[in-house]
Amino acid sequence: MIRELHQKLINQKITSEKLTEDYFSRIEKKDPEIKAYLSLNKEFSLDKARAVDKKIKNGEELDLLAGIPCGIKDNICIEGLPATAGSKILENYISPYDATVIKKLKESDSIFLGKTNLDEFAMGSSTENSAYQTTKNPRDTSRVPGGSSGGSAAAVAAEMCVYALGSDTGGSVRQPASFCGVVGLKPTYGLVSRFGLIAMASSLDQISPIAKSVEDAAIVLTRIAGKDRKDATTIKSGDTIYENCLTGDIKKLKIGVPKEYFSEGGLDPKVRKLAEEAIKKYEKMGAEIIEISLPSGEYALATYYIIMPCEVSSNLARFDGIRFGQSIEKEMGLNENLILQDIYFKSRAKYLGKEVKRRIMLGTYALSAGYYDRYYAKAQKVRALIKKEFEETFEKVDLILGPTAPTPAFKIGEKTENPLEMYLSDIYTVTANIAGIPAISIPCGNVRIKEKDLPVGLQLMGKWFDEETLLSAAHTLEQSA
């Protein structure tokens, strides 16, 4: 889609201004119901679009993303715009700087339509934990769009932006992509700079594109990847042109199918059937399908629910009502006899949401004196075990295939009462974050429930920094549909 729009722009069949206006009018029409956006950036976007049109008129060479409107998850900082992270504690926060990915997209002359909704601080699987609004699934508005990047996925699915950025810590881009019928790509840990992403769990977070097609996701990845001095964990130079790697050649490809992913009790039989059909398609196109076993995978979710809250408890210590965001001090007036510590306790109590507090508490406990070895150290050992298992598996196969989520989109309100049940919707996606490997969710069909076609995603996982093979295989399946 990006390539076609780019052609139209440079051939002056359409202007970026008109394209941007069209997207805003669609947002004005659809978003009062879908609620994908938290804030819009209309005036600035149109100015930027006109500047791109001028460059086109002057015959300047333009990047593929120039003049193309996108949505940005509201935990990624854009200078001069709000970045609430879906939390009341950052309600008035205006980012004073650009995230590295934003700086890079600005160099490509991207148009930022607005900031998209998310579960508070990206903690959730449905956007129901957003302190502002619950986004609805454009395919069936009684259902969730998935989360935490639900606003980004819904905006792409409802054509309220061409592509979007989300962040993926345990499946937060792939699971909503699966629920909304779009493509979500989590890169290898360390490929994309996290500078300017409001941190949730730093050893797991990756900024990730959501798009209409694999090619679009590849185009965006090419532009946002690369080493950054502001994020010491970025260790690969960003010189691969991923959109040029979509060769369609899968003849020598070995695809591993973990038996555990298909024997899972919670797996919806209709989802299983669609994943099995995708396996058959790959086989027919000449790939070799190999049954594999990932026994340590059953510990992935438990490992995640130790490591993630531990990092959360540390990362979110900065939201204390002192340096930015909401503070209880404003509310209690100057006469109150408060000391510094009261500001911490009361600001955090009032402006952080339930799930966020729950995870901070859990992480604080797991890291507290006397429990560190039992929880955090143990989880880091199991993480090493899981990584080792993937290393061994990738000696035998190039990719690993399975469902993205055990079910299609669930109903709004269906899982809010039981945090553990909500956590289980990430069962297939967390492993890639635990192991640091790249993974993509692509649409593989629909299941019909109550006269609505609900999309289902297929997940492919690849070797560390081998996004080429991953994207190429995903592209080939997509083209065969």
Add this chain to the structure above:
Amino acid sequence: MLSKQQVQKIANLARIEITGEEAEKYLKELSDILGFVEKLNEADTDGIEPIAHITDAKNETREDKIIEYSEETKTGIIKNFPEKKDRFDKVKAVF
């Protein structure tokens, strides 16, 4: 299973004020999750070193150099202070 006192202690460490009612709720929820993660004890990790970095990155260094930020960025940071005096972040007394 946690006790209510433990929950209060955790909330104290986390600098979050909680009511007695909330403590009851956290008690149940945290105990449920801790019950779930007990599963990790089944994993045989004898002889396995805890992982420090998933992509084996080690001591990534960069030049120790001051980078000047624009006046706009500096003002942007200051504007976000909940309470300020001139260009300083104003805080309550520690004691």
